[in-house]
Every structure is written in C-alpha cells, then in structure tokens.
Amino acid sequence: MLYEPKFYKCSKCEAIFEVITPHCCDELLCCGEYVELIKANEGHGLEDKHIPVVKREGDNLTVCVGRVLHPMSKEHNIVWVEVKSKYFEQRVTLKKGDDPIAMFQVPEKVPVTVFAYCNIHGLWKISA
Ligand SMILES: [Fe+2]
Structure with missing residues (x-):
C-alpha cells in the first residue's frame, strides 16, 4: 500500500468518507460540522467478531x-469490507441478514490490507 487511507465519519448523518490521496487537509465538512477521523482497530478485546479473517486460494x-x-442484524452489522493494495481498491457492501463474508479477485502474491466497518464498533483492519 502506498499510504494508509484515511476514513472519516459524520457524527450527524453517519456518512463515511475515504480520502484516496495522502495530502488531505483533515478539515472535511458534512452536515455543517467537521467530520471525525476514524482510526482502524486491531485489538481491544472485540477482535474475535471484528478482525477480518482472510483466506486466499489462487486469485x-x-x-x-x-x-x-x-452479527448481521438490523441494529448491529458489518456495513462493508474493503481490500486495498498498492495497485487497486475493491469494496463490497454487505446486506443485513447475510453472512459477513465477501469475495474478491486479487492476484495471489499481491499484499493487501483488509478493512471491515461495523456500524457500532467502527473500523477494523488486518494485513494479508
Ligand atoms: Fe460490531
């Protein structure tokens, strides 16, 4: 990955923004207020249900x-899963009630960072 992407969230409408360039002023507005920077979690005791588990078979x-x-209930669910590499980015939006599983086509030797966003517990990531 060339740089760590930055994710922001509007505290009013809960919209998520991803900055895809490294030069961001960090002063993004939504609903008349600055959006909050979201830091990706890698632990904190909730990892059993949040850290993405990656399985690769060829591509x-x-x-x-x-x-x-x-869980994938109406109240608590994984909203999306994103796979990012130095060369590309792919995102799958999940539906409530489905399993929190997403499939991607990725060249087998390309290292990736995988992000998962929970509507309650925020952003999670792992490198694979
Ligand atoms: Fe959660």
Missing part, C-alpha cells in the same frame, strides 16, 4: 469478518 480472496462471524 480468490475470501474475507470472513470475525473468527466468530460478526
């Missing part, structure tokens, strides 16, 4: 969110 990359699959 097929499967992401299961959580060693114990994360």
